[in-house]
Amino acid sequence: MHKKDQLFAAPIAQLGDFCFDEQVAEVFPDMIQRSVPGYSNILSAIGMMTERFAQPGSVLYDLGCSLGAATLMMRRHVPYSDCQIIGVDNSPAMVERCRNHISGYKSPVPVEIRQGDICQTEIVNASVVVLNFTLQFIEPEQRLALLTRIYQGLRPGGLLILSEKFRFDDQPSSDLIVDLHLDFKRANGYSELEISQKRTLLENVLRADSVAQHKQRLGSAGFEHAELWFQCFNFGSLVAIKSHEAAA
Ligand SMILES: C[S@@+](CC[C@H](N)C(=O)[O-])C[C@H]1O[C@@H](n2cnc3c(N)ncnc32)[C@H](O)[C@@H]1O
Numbered sequence: 083m084h085k086k087d088q089l090f091a092a093p094i095a096q097l098g099d100f101c102f103d104e105q106v107a108e109v110f111p112d113m114i115q116r117s118v119p120g121y122s123n124i125l126s127a128i129g130m131m132t133e134r135f136a137q138p139g140s141v142l143y144d145l146g147c148s149l150g151a152a153t154l155m156m157r158r159h160v161p162y163s164d165c166q167i168i169g170v171d172n173s174p175a176m177v178e179r180c181r182n183h184i185s186g187y188k189s190p191v192p193v194e195i196r197q198g199d200i201c202q203t204e205i206v207n208a209s210v211v212v213l214n215f216t217l218q219f220i221e222p223e224q225r226l227a228l229l230t231r232i233y234q235g236l237r238p239g240g241l242l243i244l245s246e247k248f249r250f251d252d253q254p255s256s257d258l259i260v261d262l263h264l265d266f267k268r269a270n271g272y273s274e275l276e277i278s279q280k281r282t283l284l285e286n287v288l289r290a291d292s293v294a295q296h297k298q299r300l301g302s303a304g305f306e307h308a309e310l311w312f313q314c315f316n317f318g319s320l321v322a323i324k325s326h327e328a329a330a
């Protein structure tokens with residue numbers, strides 16, 4: 083059983099910025115499951131896409147790996163034991179727990195969990211790269227450079243899976259979709275206070291883009307193909323493919 087997220091259940095006097103500290107790491111599996119509609123479906127599909135896109139002798143990256151949910155899914159589904167998986171996160175609390183968690187599962191595929199900034203991580207010889215709800219926490223001015231480095235580090239035929247919270251430009255549609263997400267949180271047992279305190283905490287740190295912005299940026303980064311493959315309310319996931327004809 084995962085520990086229940088009750089971090090924002092009591093009134094907090096000074097609401098600063100949300101961060102991935104020890105307290106968050108401790109309740110993270112429960113928090114993300116109860117906050118992100120479709121999270122489990124997205125993880126399952128990461129496994130399915132790993133099976134199709136992993137190339138022999140290549141590297142699979144999980145950027146912003148938190149506790150390694152996507153890392154473990156990739157490891158379970160990667161069909162070649164000469165592949166390597168690299169997970170990266172800049173939160174020491176997440177990295178420590180992630181390493182412990184992963185060491186509990188046996189597999190011939192080596193996994194390395196690095197503590198570091200994904201904007202500084204070298205991406206080389208990659209066949210699959212996962213950004214599962216991580217790009218939204220990167221400074222907007224740094225996002226294109228990161229995606230460009232991912233494109234350049236992918237082999238031809240390689241895949242990026244980009245899952246994000248989305249923003250919508252059309253106000254009435256946005257109001258409805260955001261409200262449906264709040265209903266999802268309420269149905270998962272979050273109180274109005276928990277919801278509003280977390281929203282304030284995330285205000286300056288989670289800056290969501292629209293689906294159109296994501297597609298445009300992926301194109302600017304070099305990806306020849308990009309499409310939304312999943313959406314539930316204001317959360318979803320895109321695939322971006324580097325063409326087989328692209329230069330290695
Ligand atoms: C919402 S969580 C990701 C969830 C995870 N990918 C999963 O599928 O369970 C975002 C993660 O990104 C990490 N992160 C944010 N900015 C980062 C950066 N610049 N470099 C590395 N990790 C970062 C946070 O520490 C956090 O663990």
Ligand SMILES: O=C(O)C(=O)C[C@]1(C(=O)O)C=C[C@@H](O)C=C1
Binds near residue numbers: 114117215247288
């Ligand atoms: O928008 C919200 O309410 C969220 O809680 C989203 C979100 C995310 O998308 O990463 C924010 C922080 C936590 O990592 C879990 C979920």
